Amino acid sequence: MSTGLFGIGVSGLQAAQVGLTTTSHNVANVNTPGFNRQEVVQTTQVPLLTGSGFVGQGTTVDTIRRVFNDFLNRQVVTAQAQTSGLETFNAQISEINNLLADPNAGLSPALQDFFDGVQNVANDPGNLATRQALLGAGSELLGRFQLLDQRLGELRTGINQQIGTTVPQINSIAQQIAQANGNIALAESSNGQPANDLRDQRDQLVLQLNQLIGATVVQQGNSYTVLIGNGVPIVIGTNTQAIGVLNSPTDPGSALVGVVTAAGTVQIQASSLQGGSLGGMLAFRSQSLEPTENALGRIAIVLGSTFNAQHALGQDFNGALGGKFFNVPPPSVTPSANNTGTAQLSAAFSNVGALTTSDYLVTYTGANYVVTRLSDSTQQTFAALPATVDGVTLALAAGAPNAGDQFVLRPTVNGASGLSLAMTDPALFAAAAPIRTAAGAGNTGSAAISAGTVNMPPPPNANLQQTVTITFTSPATFNVTGTGTGNPAGVAYTPGATISFNGWSASISGAPATGDTFTISSNLNGISDNRNALLLAALQTQATIASGTATFQGAYGQLVSDVGTTTRQSDIALAAQQTFLDQSRQAQQSFSGVNLDEEAANLVRYQQAYQASARVIQIGTSLFQDLLQIFG
DSSP states (O other): OHHHHHHHHHHHHHHHHHHHHHHHHHHHTTTSTTOOOEEEEEEEOOOEEETTEEEOOOEEEEEEEEOOOHHHHHHHHHHHHHHHHHHHHHHHHHHHHHHHHOTTTSSHHHHHHHHHHHHHHHHSTTOHHHHHHHHHHHHHHHHHHHHHHHHHHHHHHHHHHHHHHHHHHHHHHHHHHHHHHHHHHHHHHHHSOOOHHHHHHHHHHHHHHHHHSOEEEEEETTEEEEEETTTEEEEETTEEOOEEEEEOSSOTTSEEEEEEETTEEEEOOGGGOOSHHHHHHHHHIIIIIHHHHHHHHHHHHHHHHHHHHHHTTSBOTTSOBOOOSEEOOOOEEEEOTTOOSOOEEEEEESOGGGOOSOOEEEEEOSSOEEEEETTTTEEEEESSSOEEETTEEEEEEESOOOTTOEEEEESSTTHHHHOEESOOOGGGOOOBOSEEEEEOTTOOSOOEEOOOEEOSSOOOHHHHTSOEEEEEEETTEEEEEOOSSOOOOSEEOOTTOEEEETTEEEEEESOOOTTOEEEEEEOSOOTTOOHHHHHHHHGGGSOOBTTTTBOHHHHHHHHHHHHHHHHHHHHHHHHHHHHHHHHHHHHHHHHHSOOHHHHHHHHHHHHHHHHHHHHHHHHHHHHHHHHHHHHO
């Protein structure tokens, strides 16, 4: 009896001691990140069969179980990846929003000042000081474009740097997870018991990994396989596959992520790397930064091109046709570094009003050129070049492509940084119109001729200098002389109808008399003429962007609105995701976390169990002494 009591008491002491140790371990790690509460699992020992039945032999500790819910843990890990991604995206988009929407540093005030300068010249075209002030306003406008583009470029550079520092951190954590896999396998192979603390540490590493990049964990036995992107394994058992940073084959200024192999680093599709700070950076660059750069560049290119076109229709202080006011950068076409052919593509603007804010991927299939608009994946196929897409004409400048060769067309990316002033002499500003119209001094009818305008595109200066005379042979017909391309006779007269020759257009209204004449000649004294300056100033309110749907200010306002809307949506999404993460953590902690009140109760319970088991041993000792006295 006493021997049985001793064994039962000892088993109780041992079980209570394990319980006290486990509870103390829980209490000590209440603030340890990733720690999951542990509990003792006890069962009875095999009872002894006697004539009186089965007699209990005490207890044994089967295992120390980690209180862990895989579903709740995965929920936290996924929520953490999404939250980290949104935090990174939100921080970056907020910077763009603050930059563009600044009432002083934004583009709107510089645009207004520039067109105010044009209007000032129109008000006083003979004043060289106002012309010089216009050139100064133009320089300020270009400086504002370049400042905004420079800030966006700094964000791009910052993203590249962050990618460069994040990738090694991902590799380091992957190596630690692989090492944890090995340690767990070694620890659990000796006795089959779970290595709870090592498993906690591994799960915490997975959580840290998801702060950097969204990762999927597949458990195989007691080992984790960790996947990123579209199933790219970076941890398999105790082995890792490193990822690295590489330059985009079509945009050396953009860092990409790839798998490091013996043959080099193979790119991972950026769109598949979602979640975590890395996913947030890549999403921000493709979804917000690049479209913003393109939208800003489009405004600069359309402004420069339309202003140049109208300026070329005017006459400067010296009597010459207007030259370029702005230097407009051409579209960017970059061949992939992986191309095997020798082809070089060039691009030129054919219709700046049709420009979009998208980039384009040009792929040669061996038979055709497939142009994909990257913003919406719309494709167009051309059997040969040149070909025109959204206001840009592509041409084969040199060499020959091989099947599979690719090129990236970025029509507007360099617009804001590359736009520059083409003139420094204020006398070269073409404020006047190069033609003048006049009615004959001896006219007897009531007809009058309009001031006339120069047609687009501008004709050679010699044509505009040719004097054209319109002579009415009757109130209903007229002859034209001096056109240089034939002299029409007996032309039917329609009051107010447009008459066009030699690159100009005018209209005659009213009732002419037979013999009345009207002349259109070169403007020999246009110093005080402001007709072209007025047309240039009117460009501010003309819808010249996005296929005639937006003005310069309207397009910039739409850009600010789009970025602001994205920022607001990001704020809302981040707040909601943070709430979900907090709720997921609370659910996990309510199941797996350490509750100090509960652990305090367990300490008392195990203490009492320990004391009771010690009392059993004491009673067994007393009974044994009594037996010795009886039989001694």
